[in-house]
Amino acid sequence: MAVPRKYWVFLEEELGLVKTIYSDIVDVLKTKGSPSGTYLPREKIEFLRGSDFDKLIVMDRLKPIQIVNLIKELRRDVIDRVMLILEIFAEHAGSKEAKMQIELARLKYYIPLVKEAIRYAKIGELHGFLGAGRYGYEKYYLMLKKREARVRRELEELRRIRGMRRMQRLKAGFPHVAIAGYTCAGKTTLFNAITGLSMPVGPEPFTTLSPKSRRIVYRDASFILTDTVGFIRDLPPEVIEAFYATLEEITTADVIVNVVDASKPIERIRIELETTREILGRIGVHSKPMVVALNKIDLVDDYASIVSEVKVLLASNETLVPVSSVKRINIDRLMDTVYMLVKGGYQ
Ligand SMILES: Nc1nc2c(ncn2[C@@H]2O[C@H](COP(=O)(O)OP(=O)(O)OP(=O)(O)O)[C@@H](O)[C@H]2O)c(=O)[nH]1
Ligand SMILES: [Mg+2]
Structure with missing residues (x-):
């Protein structure tokens, strides 16, 4: 596995992606990543030629010519980060x-x-x-x-x-709430906690690929709640395009619940919030009412400080509610906030 400099700080996450499919990582090669024809410098290629491995995974987006050249040079399978993400998706579809x-x-x-x-x-x-x-x-x-x-x-x-189904729901007058956010943040666990369903959850990325919707009645409001596919840094545009029908569930939502993993370092939380905002922007979602569900709060020691640190990262359309989907902490408070936003838009 070769990791370019820009991803060194995300090494754990990148390793996690690879391990979802390939359990036996022989070596992690740090590289600058270059625009050259083979992406890797000559000495790295020589080193790899003499090494014992079956497949090289380059954690960057390579040009077709670079992949072809690497395969030719190494006489071994070579895939890049986009192909890896597509493999993970294929495995879970x-x-x-x-x-x-x-x-x-x-x-x-x-x-x-x-x-x-x-x-x-x-x-x-x-x-x-x-x-x-x-x-x-x-x-x-x-x-x-x-x-x-x-x-x-x-x-x-x-x-x-x-x-058409979405139109029928709209005609029936139900507002739509979409659960979105970074992969593994706990979107499906939250969806299950709210609906009582038991959709598959798991620590590996991209467990959920098909959105699941359920009608919810909370106090005097009825709305449709939808669980969606997770986001990740540098999600390939091909994936966004292919998943557009699925992601449309988010574009047509009245309220978005953005699930964020509170157990990660604040810098990671910031990046995940930004990634989600950026992808939402790419699918045409701008400044919709949003509840930021700061999930996995049960894993956090200093609750007050993480909440105040995340608060300063929020935009004006975003409301923070710390929750634990597993321990069912604050789910009612989250639902009250969703209720208020849903009502606000439908009076
Ligand atoms: N401790 C703790 N773990 C949680 C909580 N919520 C989710 N998890 C765990 O986090 C992991 C990911 O949960 P999922 O619900 O599958 O996450 P997701 O966001 O739906 O992930 P993808 O569908 O893969 O994008 C699982 O191992 C869950 O058990 C929580 O509130 N507390
Ligand atoms: Mg999920």
């Missing part, structure tokens, strides 16, 4: 829609790679590359393009159905 969303994201990322491979006339040099097998890259490329068009059409259809 349960619903048909999630599977197709992942496939589209993968196709969008792989097609330029195959195109690059075609430019290498000597195809035999790219050993086992992208499973092209006996087809040859030209045929493979055409097949991928066709498949992309088909998946896109099918997803459009699913998106239309999802949109």
Whole structure:
């Protein structure tokens, strides 16, 4: 695994991503990360050539030419951070829609790679590359393009159905509350605590890929609560595009509950808040009423100081409620805040 300088401070999180799929990490190579044709400097490549490993994972977004060059140089499998995230998503995709969303994201990322491979006339040099097998890259490329068009059409259809369901909910007059936030913050645990359901939760990233909605009655308000897919730093645009139908559940929400993990250092909390805001901005969500659910408060020793530190990070449309979804601390207070915001928008 090669980690560029910009991610050294996030080494734990990056390792966590890799370990979700690959349990046996032989070595962690720190590198500057360069725009050169092979991304890694010559001496690192020489070092890797003589090392014993099956696959190199570069925790950066590489250009297609860089991936192809690395595969050629090392004669081993090479994937980058985007491909890794797509693998994790693929592993966790349960619903048909999630599977197709992942496939589209993968196709969008792989097609330029195959195109690059075609430019290498000597195809035999790219050993086992992208499973092209006996087809040859030209045929493979055409097949991928066709498949992309088909998946896109099918997803459009699913998106239309999802949109219709959403319209029905709107017509029925139910406001919509979406639970969003960084991956592993505890969104599904909170969703379960509120709804009484037991959707899968877990310490590994991207446990939830299909949004789940449930009608909630709280005091005299009825609203639809939706759990959504988690965010991460540098989430590839291909993933955002492929998951747009899912993320639309957030764009059409009246209120957003942004779940934040209070047990992380304040600098990480700041980055996660920013990441969530940035991704929300990218899908067109700006200054909606938002409750910041500062979750996992049961793990925090100095409750008062973490709350005051997070408070200063908030924007004017954001209200803070410290909670523990596991220990069910302050869930009522969170619901009261959501209730007020929902009522505020619907009177
Ligand atoms: N101690 C503690 N652990 C929590 C709390 N809420 C969630 N967790 C744990 O945090 C981990 C992630 O929880 P999830 O609910 O799966 O998180 P998520 O945000 O839905 O994650 P993704 O769907 O993967 O994006 C799990 O191991 C939970 O048990 C909490 O309030 N306190
Ligand atoms: Mg989840």
